Amino acid sequence: MRILIVDDEIIIRALLLDVLKSDGHEVDAVGNGYDALKLAKKNDYDIIFSDVHMPEMNGYELLTQIKSHHPQMAVVMMDSYPEELSERCMRDGAFHCVHKPFDISELRKVIKSIEDKKHSGDVS
């Protein structure tokens, strides 16, 4: 799977890169929404993991941009505010919400379900 990671936190980017690459995915990571949009235009990602709290362009904005330009990409939001996050993310078309701090098994589950959906032809 082709995965893009968007987070201003280096440690999160590093962790996701290490874990997902070792799982055999093709992973890119960027620190902000603009870079993410640029890459999303270039590469056809299956999943975008995005943080909500980011400078300049936050996760919600990125989500709406991605959904309007690349609706086929599954966006998974990550943040520390569970209630707020779930509500808004689902409304705006996110595939799933992950609450920080997360277990890596939880990430794998999400990726798996996206993979399954993709094979059955139903994404988003």
Add this chain to the structure above:
Amino acid sequence: MSPNKKIRIGLRLQFAIGAVVFITFIVISFTSFFVATYREILEKKLEEKGVALTQTLSQNSQSEYFLWLKNGENLKGILRGVVGEEQGSGEYKEVHDLDVVYGAFFDEEKRPVAKRASRSFNLSPVRIAKYLDKERIQSQIIYQDNEKLMLISIPVTYLKEVSSDEELVFEDVMSREESSERTVIGYAVTVLSFQNINESLKTIKKYVAIFLSIIAGVSMIMISFMVGLALNPIKRLLIGIKHITKGNYGHRVHVTRDDELGDLAEAFNFMASVIEKSNRELEDYSRELENKVRQRTKEIEDMQLQLIQAGKLAAVGELSAGVAHELNNPIGGILGYSQFIVEKIRKNPEEVKKNIASIEKYLSLIARESQRCKRIIRNLLRFSRASKMEFEPTDINIVLKESVDIIASQLETKNIRFEMSFQKDLPLTQSNANQLQQVFTNILINAQKAIGDKADGSIRIKSFLRKSKEDEQHDCIEVFIQDNGCGIPKENLSKIFDPFFTTRKTGEGTGLGLSLSYGIVKDHGGDILVESRERQGSTFTIILPVIDIRT
């Protein structure tokens, strides 16, 4: 009494001088009247005496008519009995009346026949002759060398019968005697001096002068004594007024007089009692006021404490979201990497052994992120710890740095550039680091909010040691926190330190941040100043006196 050097003429002296002038005037006018009257009487007496003397001369000479014929030689004898000796001869000097200075006989034709003077007498006979009158006794005031003299002349007559058996020389005279007529045969003249009168008047004047001085002296003493008596209560009143002026309101004057001064004293005492009473009321009132102020101050202090707590809670609330976010990232990292390592070890321990370097990398990342969590938690604890007002030697730069760390790591400050220039080797100062951190974070949070989403946001943080100019004053540490955010409208500048003043949306700000900060800085003996321009930014200056480290 009065500080100026002008000579004061007191009431007492004024009265005494007035009295003396008055008495002197009375006595002088009385004396001059008395002396004038007395002089008149004396002069009358002198005249009478002169006339009597002259008459004696005249009669003596008239009974010895023949003397006239001997060309005055014998008449001189008669004169000798009346007029004293001339100066120098001294023969009869004492027995004769000293008033008579001159005696003379003139004949019918007003020519001198005989004369005698008691002292130098230079009035010419021709001049004297002018005053002689055949008909009557003449008494005339004349002057010789400005000396006042009295001239008395009496015509000497001869009676025919009396000298009938005498030999007559003049036919004419004889015929007149036959007709029983008195015939004027000459003139008896005396001149009297006023000298004695003047002398005795002089003596009188002298005595009067002495008498006057005594009277004046005595009356002066008496009057000043009496005025003194009258002034005494006034003096006591004066002393009383001084007491009252000094605040000794209990003072009373004791004047037991049944006159205006007594009334005055009574009025004074009444006034003093009124003042004493109202003063006591005033004192009571001010004491009450003081108590009230103390009570209020305590209330305000209590409230301030509560505000500090409330403000802290607000700041904690403000930060909690950021804190959660910020803590969750490193924890996420730690959790993820540790799960990842465990996974790897379980799946393929051999490969892990081969690739131990990557495991080491993951573990060091875990360690680093744990450190980060520790720091965040420590800051958070410091911030929220129940603040005891404990002052300890503090490096303001460190407190500033930590505050900036908290803000930078926990708020959305990615668009904000922090420019820090801290003065090196700042002296430690007695302060409460927790509280100062609250101040700095509050101001930094405000700055961050003022900048908001604006691009090119910057917050400049500067510390600076200002040496005091005078030795007594403390050196001061000045901390500048400058943002280029929205700025504060002029009309709000005076309100931003008020508790609960906020321009934020409901729920987003309590308006306690700055009021709390202000209270804290004041507790440190410092001050907060603000400068701001709308749309250009604000500068908050925190001034903290450097208080020496306690031993």
